[in-house]
Amino acid sequence: MRGQAPKALRWKRLEKRYKAHKECVNGLLAILRRHKVNFSCVNRVELDRQHLADVDLLVAVGGDGTVLSSAHFLDHGTIPLLGINSDPNVSEEDKKVTKKKTDERRYVANTGGGVGCFFWRLYISFFGPPPYRSCFSFSFVQTRSHGALCMLTSTNMEKGLEAVLHGEGHLEKKTRIRCKVKSTFSETRLVPALNDLLLANPSPAAVSRFRMGWMTPVGTGIEEDMKSDPYEIDVPPDGHVYNQSNGTVTRFGGIPYEINSSLNVWSSGMWVSTSVGSTAAMAAAGGKIMDPSSTDLQFFIREHMIEPGAVNDQGEPLRHSDVDNGMIRDGEKMHLRWNSQKGRIFIDGSHLTHNLELGDEILIDNLAPPLQMYISGERAKPLIGIK
Amino acid sequence: MNSSFYVCFEMASPGAATAAALNVGGRALKHKNLLLVIKQTAFEEYSQVREEFLTCPFSMPKLDAIFAKVDALSKKQNRDAFCFVIHLSLTHTPLLWRDILRCYVLRFVLEILAEIAWSGPKGTPMEEIRKAV
Numbered sequence: 001m002r003g004q005a006p007k008a009l010r011w012k013r014l015e016k017r018y019k020a021h022k023e024c025v026n027g028l029l030a031i032l033r034r035h036k037v038n039f040s041c042v043n044r045v046e047l048d049r050q051h052l053a054d055v056d057l058l059v060a061v062g063g064d065g066t067v068l069s070s071a072h073f074l075d076h077g078t079i080p081l082l083g084i085n086s087d088p089n090v091s092e093e094d095k096k097v098t099k100k101k102t103d104e105r106r107y108v109a110n111t112g113g114g115v116g117c118f119f120w121r122l123y124i125s126f127f128g129p130p131p132y133r134s135c136f137s138f139s140f141v142q143t144r145s146h147g148a149l150c151m152l153t154s155t156n157m158e159k160g161l162e163a164v165l166h167g168e169g170h171l172e173k174k175t176r177i178r179c180k181v182k183s184t185f186s187e188t189r190l191v192p193a194l195n196d197l198l199l200a201n202p203s204p205a206a207v208s209r210f211r212m213g214w215m216t217p218v219g220t221g222i223e224e225d226m227k228s229d230p231y232e233i234d235v236p237p238d239g240h241v242y243n244q245s246n247g248t249v250t251r252f253g254g255i256p257y258e259i260n261s262s263l264n265v266w267s268s269g270m271w272v273s274t275s276v277g278s279t280a281a282m283a284a285a286g287g288k289i290m291d292p293s294s295t296d297l298q299f300f301i302r303e304h305m306i307e308p309g310a311v312n313d314q315g316e317p318l319r320h321s322d323v324d325n326g327m328i329r330d331g332e333k334m335h336l337r338w339n340s341q342k343g344r345i346f347i348d349g350s351h352l353t354h355n356l357e358l359g360d361e362i363l364i365d366n367l368a369p370p371l372q373m374y375i376s377g378e379r380a381k382p383l384i385g386i387k
Numbered sequence: 388m389n390s391s392f393y394v395c396f397e398m399a400s401p402g403a404a405t406a407a408a409l410n411v412g413g414r415a416l417k418h419k420n421l422l423l424v425i426k427q428t429a430f431e432e433y434s435q436v437r438e439e440f441l442t443c444p445f446s447m448p449k450l451d452a453i454f455a456k457v458d459a460l461s462k463k464q465n466r467d468a469f470c471f472v473i474h475l476s477l478t479h480t481p482l483l484w485r486d487i488l489r490c491y492v493l494r495f496v497l498e499i500l501a502e503i504a505w506s507g508p509k510g511t512p513m514e515e516i517r518k519a520v
Contacts, residue, residue, distance in 0.1 A: 018430035025425055032421065039421035047424050057418035062426025070424045086426065167417030
């Protein structure tokens with residue numbers, strides 16, 4: 001692809017999409033003014049917690065990315081979130097995946113003139129003709145947001161917004177992923193993830209090594225106590241005498257946990273998703289699409305390298321189907337010990353990350369405060385080609 | 388006032404039964420204070436920098452500042468800064484990319500731009516610009 005234009009930089013297309021987005025925003029403002037609602041606007045990149053004071057509804061106008069990044073600020077789950085897809089795929093042409101008969105970039109290169117052509121000639125004189133392997137290129141027209149997390153679109157927001165403003169919308173609590181990382185001197189609570197987490201080596205070519213297990217509190221009654229304030233501090237019950245444990249014990253929030261059924265994993269990392277996120281990267285990676293109302297989490301080990309002769313606790317041969325893909329159910333806690341020199345946790349995409357070091361311990365469960373979200377009837381449809 | 392307004396007024400709680408709580412349709416609003424989080428499209432981001440680039444008086448510090456922005460922006464967008472620089476100056480250019488080209492052509496572009504900008508009456512020597520680039 002050397003020497004060819006990145007498609008996303010095609011100015012006319014960007015301009016067209018900008019105009020569609022702008023039109024949606026202007027339409028939305030007009031609707032809100034008509035309903036005499038107090039509102040303020042903030043750019044997605046400038047959103048801060050101080051903007052959330054006295055707000056009783058957050059409206060994310062854009063696509064799924066805007067919804068996800070807005071959701072990261074709603075970590076207590078008290079403010080409901082409404083997503084509006086500002087530039088949906090409305091025409092049949094938008095929804096198609098087509099195979100182009102000619103390469104536009106080659107066409108531009110051959111027919112363009114002026115200074116642009118001068119630079120092209122300069123390139124060719126430096127490096128020779130680009131290595132076109134084929135005159136054909138696939139064009140994925142659907143570059144717009146899927147909008148799975150958006151209840152409304154620019155085409156139906158008039159009625160939908162009116163209903164939401166009057167409390168008639170379908171408000172659902174969506175499970176989110178709680179993730180804590182314990183390093184040598186600190187314990188970090190990551191922002192709750194609405195879609196998924198990817199735990200992997202920062203280099204996609206490098207092996208991610210970790211030990212995966214399940215945590216059970218040492219002693220009884222601790223789980224109940226944690227439920228009282230699951231996201232702030234895991235407070236141990238006063239004067240509780242913990243049972244003796246036989247395996248490895250670790251502590252999160254001062255509470256001791258025994259780690260069971262642990263397994264050493266060499267892989268390309270691991271996906272963990274909610275039911276909402278199970279239709280996205282998880283499905284593309286080979287995971288299952290979950291019932292949208294499920295509160296379970298799903299994990300999927302990517303490119304798991306199982307050594308020949310490896311056996312499970314029962315002495316049976318370890319099989320991919322047994323260990324690679326599974327659920328983190330209510331009350332279960334997954335434990336990872338990161339055994340690579342470097343690692344990274346990607347939260348709901350590539351923008352928000354947390355770095356891992358050798359020896360970091362990670363707790364993953366579904367106890368993050370759920371997000372209150374307005375959902376449409378046909379929510380979270382699977383992507384094209386995924387059954 | 389129509390009847391629906393009265394019905395709604397009576398059913399609303401005392402705190403909510405204010406003018407602000409009732410909209411033109413006469414129904415009580417559940418959500419009264421909204422925060423709109425609006426996506427900034429790539430076009431807007433590019434346009435801002437493009438504008439600066441095209442109206443820049445081509446002093447080296449200003450160019451540096453703009454390229455720093457370009458770099459930050461392209462990192463955010465996961466695209467090569469170099470492509471973007473070329474794109475800014477030449478809207479329909481077949482874009483060249485990859486790091487291997489960056490050092491060659493970015494220099495060349497800067498030199499051309501500098502030459503255009505500085506070949507006026509002031510006439511800064513090209514050697515100085517080359518050093519700066």
